[in-house]
Amino acid sequence: MAAPLLAVRELEAWYGESHVLHGVSFDVREGEVVTLLGRNGAGKTTTLKSIMGIVGKRKGSIAYEGQETIGASSDRIARLGIAFCPEERGIFSSLDVKENLMLPPLVRPGGLSVEQIFELFPNLKERLASQGTKLSGGEQQMLAIGRILRTGARLLLLDEPTEGLAPVIIQQIGRTIARLKQQGFTILLVEQNFRFASTVADRYYVMEHGKVIDAFANAELAANMDKLHDYLGV
Amino acid sequence: MFGIPTQALFSQLLLGLINGSFYAMLSLGLAVIFGMLNIVNFAHGALYMMGAFVAWFLLNWFGVNYWGALVLAPLVVGALGVVIERTMLQRLAGLDHLYGLLLTFGLALIIQGGFQNVYGSSGQPYAIPPQLTGGQNLGFMFLPNYRAWVVVFSLTVCLATWFAIEKTSLGAKLRAATENPTLVRAFGINVPLMITLTYGFGVALAGLAGVLSAPINQVRPLMGADLIIVVFSVVVIGGMGSIMVSIVTGFALGICEGLTKVFYPEASNIVIFVIMAVVLLIKPAGLFGRAA
Numbered sequence: 001m002a003a004p005l006l007a008v009r010e011l012e013a014w015y016g017e018s019h020v021l022h023g024v025s026f027d028v029r030e031g032e033v034v035t036l037l038g039r040n041g042a043g044k045t046t047t048l049k050s051i052m053g054i055v056g057k058r059k060g061s062i063a064y065e066g067q068e069t070i071g072a073s074s075d076r077i078a079r080l081g082i083a084f085c086p087e088e089r090g091i092f093s094s095l096d097v098k099e100n101l102m103l104p105p106l107v108r109p110g111g112l113s114v115e116q117i118f119e120l121f122p123n124l125k126e127r128l129a130s131q132g133t134k135l136s137g138g139e140q141q142m143l144a145i146g147r148i149l150r151t152g153a154r155l156l157l158l159d160e161p162t163e164g165l166a167p168v169i170i171q172q173i174g175r176t177i178a179r180l181k182q183q184g185f186t187i188l189l190v191e192q193n194f195r196f197a198s199t200v201a202d203r204y205y206v207m208e209h210g211k212v213i214d215a216f217a218n219a220e221l222a223a224n225m226d227k228l229h230d231y232l233g234v
Numbered sequence: 235m236f237g238i239p240t241q242a243l244f245s246q247l248l249l250g251l252i253n254g255s256f257y258a259m260l261s262l263g264l265a266v267i268f269g270m271l272n273i274v275n276f277a278h279g280a281l282y283m284m285g286a287f288v289a290w291f292l293l294n295w296f297g298v299n300y301w302g303a304l305v306l307a308p309l310v311v312g313a314l315g316v317v318i319e320r321t322m323l324q325r326l327a328g329l330d331h332l333y334g335l336l337l338t339f340g341l342a343l344i345i346q347g348g349f350q351n352v353y354g355s356s357g358q359p360y361a362i363p364p365q366l367t368g369g370q371n372l373g374f375m376f377l378p379n380y381r382a383w384v385v386v387f388s389l390t391v392c393l394a395t396w397f398a399i400e401k402t403s404l405g406a407k408l409r410a411a412t413e414n415p416t417l418v419r420a421f422g423i424n425v426p427l428m429i430t431l432t433y434g435f436g437v438a439l440a441g442l443a444g445v446l447s448a449p450i451n452q453v454r455p456l457m458g459a460d461l462i463i464v465v466f467s468v469v470v471i472g473g474m475g476s477i478m479v480s481i482v483t484g485f486a487l488g489i490c491e492g493l494t495k496v497f498y499p500e501a502s503n504i505v506i507f508v509i510m511a512v513v514l515l516i517k518p519a520g521l522f523g524r525a526a
Contacts, residue, residue, distance in 0.1 A: 052420050078422030090417045092410045099406040104421035151422070 003066055005030045005186050006051070006155060011060035013043075013050045020046045022210040023060070028155070033177060033187045035197040038207035039233060044190040045087060047207070048157045051188070052084045053077045064155065079107045083153035087160045087190075089144040093133040097124060100132045101147045108152030112183075117146040120176050138169035145176065155186045162196050174199050194228065206231050243496050244375035250492020251485065252381055252450065255388035258484025259443040260465040261472070262392055263436035265480040266399070269412040270432040273323060273334035279462025280345040281437045285311050285444025286453045287349060290358050300363035303445050311441025312434040319433040324426070342459070349455035357452030384446050391442065392481045399477050408432065467510045473523020483521070 004027035013021040021043050028034045036044040049055045051062055053074035062069050069077050078084075083104070092100055101114070101124065118125040121142040127135060135143060141161055148156060158177075162170045170193075177187060177200045191197040197204070198221055206214040208231065216224050260278060267275045288310045289303035298306060318341065326333045362380045369378040399405040411418040411425050419425040444458070451457055465484075472483030487506055495502040513521055 054416050054420050074416070074420040075422050075424050078420055084417075084420050086417060090414060092413050094409040094413055095406050099403070099410075102403060103406060103410055103418070105423060107422050148421075 004028060005065060006188070007061070007063045008047070008051070009061040009063075011047070011050055011058065011062060013046050013055045013059075014057040015046070016056055020055075020210055021050065024207070024210065024212055026205045026212050026215065028186060028188050030154075030186055031181065031184055032202045033181050033189060033200050035189045035191050035194075035201040035204050036207055037191065037194055037197065037204055037228070037232065039231075040192075042207040043210040044207055045159055046210075048084065048159050048188065048190055051077075051157060052082065054084075078104075078151075078153070081108050081153045082155045082157065083107075083148035083151055084157045085144045085148055085159060085161065087163065089140045091132040091135070091140045091143055093131060095132050096128070097130050097132055097135065097143060098128040100143055101128075101150070104147055104151045106151055108154070110154075111152035112149040114150065117149055120149075120179065121146050138165050138172075141165060141169070141173065145173070149180070149185075154184070155188065156180070157188050159190045160192060161189070162191070162193055170196055194232070238496055240374050246492040246496045247489060248375070248377065248381060248385075248492070249495070250489040251385050252488070253491060254485035254488020255385050256443050256447060256461065256484075257465055257468045257488050258392050258481045259388050259439050259446075260461070261468045261480040261484050262395060262477060263439040264465065264469055265474055265477060266395075266439075267433055267436040268474055270408065270429055271319075271323060271334070272331065273326065273338065274331060275433075275436065276335055276339040276462070277318070277341040277345065278338075278437065278440050278465070279458030279460075280342040281311050281315065281458070282440040282444040282447075282461065283349065283453075283455060283458035284314070284345065285441030286360070286448040286451075286457060287353075287444075287455075288441065289445040289448050290360055290453045293360070300445075300449070303448075304442070307445045308438040308442040311444070312438030315437035316430055316434040318437075319430045323433065324430075342462075346455055346459055353455055355454065355456060357454040357457075360448040360453050362449040380449055384450070388443070388446060389485075391439070392484075395439070396477045396481060464506055467506045470520060471506070471510050471513050473517075473520020476522070479522040 006028040008027070009025050011021055011024040012019070024043065024047055036047060038044050046055060050058050053069065053072055058070055060070060064080055064082060067080065069080065092103070095103065101117070123139050124142055124146055127139060132143065133140070145158065145161060161173050165173070174196060180187065181200070189197065189201065198218065201218055203217050204215065204221070205212045206228070214227065214231065260282060264275055264278055267273060285307045288307040289300070292298035292303045292306060322337060323334065326337065366380040366383050369376055399408055407418065407423055408428065411423070411428055415425045447457070468483055468487050469480070471487065472479045487509070490509065491502055491505055494505040501508070
């Protein structure tokens with residue numbers, strides 16, 4: 001089997017004095033959609049931020065395309081072809097929609113064109129001149145995802161893209177993720193909503209207390225339902 | 235008008251516009267630096283003075299004229315700013331405002347003290363470039379060419395800066411990095427480099443203002459120390475809102491000062507501070523500032 005696109009080994013991370021990740025290990029293979037599940041505070045977001053290089057201190061190993069990035073700065077990591085869509089979406093209020101969309105620089109060839117992004121999210125096209133934060137929550141999420149598709153990054157880290165959104169928008173985001181997968185993007189998703197995750201994910205890792213405690217494929221989801229309810233406390 | 239000779243009114247207005255030009259260019263740089271570095275740059279006045287001195291050195295040591303200095307002096311001051319940022323200010327990232335304030339204040343004292351030690355407190359003359367000597371008789375007033383040039387040039391520089399920051403993609407990066415540097419960096423943009431260059435650019439503007447002022451105010455070690463106090467009041471009055479606010483407040487307060495000289499000269503030195511006190515009482519974040 002080919003080496004994974006992203007290999008995380010014994011990853012530890014800290015926010016200031018608080019030790020959040022205690023040895024996280026998992027793989028993401030090229031073209032997969034992998035979802036991190038777990039309760040609030042399990043360390044899912046911190047895992048994404050560690051991969052992106054934006055937590056205070058990291059230890060262990062994060063290899064992307066075989067290249068070690070544990071000591072790299074976040075701008076270097078981004079230029080390797082990893083892009084991050086944060087939970088709070090990170091739309092800039094001092095930029096209009098177009099400026100938000102065009103902000104991330106191209107890091108590699110092969111990103112989506114602006115036209116292709118408008119095809120995925122037609123709403124954005126009509127709001128180009130609006131101030132970024134004047135958009136609805138759903139539109140902001142589309143903008144946050146759309147702007148990282150231009151850059152040519154092949155691994156997308158999406159942190160709770162459906163949080164707080166209406167069901168019809170969640171469906172649209174689900175369809176988008178499916179299309180991105182078809183186009184060859186690799187996606188690492190953090191989700192609380194595993195009904196949504198089950199419509200897009202190939203595999204799951206379950207996190208608790210800053211560790212990966214279980215892993216299974218989408219086909220095994222039904223068989224693991226009881227365990228999952230336990231893990232997630234739902 | 236109101237028993238004031240038109241001649242006096244317009245000359246004071248012009249003087250106000252000139253002062254306003256300097257206020258605008260300096261407070262603009264302060265605003266850009268504060269936005270990006272979160273540092274209240276107390277060294278701004280000293281770097282403004284250095285701009286004037288670099289022009290004077292260029293002329294007297296290297297025979298480089300005013301026009302050359304207009305390009306070179308801001309570059310020299312900007313380069314010094316880059317060194318200051320890389321070696322000192324960078325270490326203050328994430329700390330309280332006070333540290334930046336103390337460090338830059340100390341730098342200002344050292345720079346000014348050094349120049350004072352060598353050149354004393356008196357001014358070195360710097361001649362108006364021959365192309366800009368003389369003036370125009372407008373009928374209602376006499377307009378010296380050099381002063382007209384200063385107003386037009388600094389207004390142009392201010393508006394160009396505004397355009398670059400508000401309307402270009404580089405400016406969008408700058409605005410975004412002011413808002414959320416972590417995320418902008420995670421998009422692959424070298425934010426630390428942007429911060430360094432922003433500081434360099436902000437103090438280069440101060441250096442440029444220094445060159446502009448050399449033929450008007452002479453070149454004195456304390457020229458910046460006198461000016462910077464007023465400039466900080468301008469910043470407080472306008473509020474750290476935006477680029478345009480700095481420009482408009484700078485010019486408007488210069489004109490206010492000029493008008494006070496006509497109508498009640500005794501108050502002209504304190505009018506800006508009085509306005510500042512009143513504004514602070516009514517709107518503590520400044521006229522256009524966003525409350526923290």
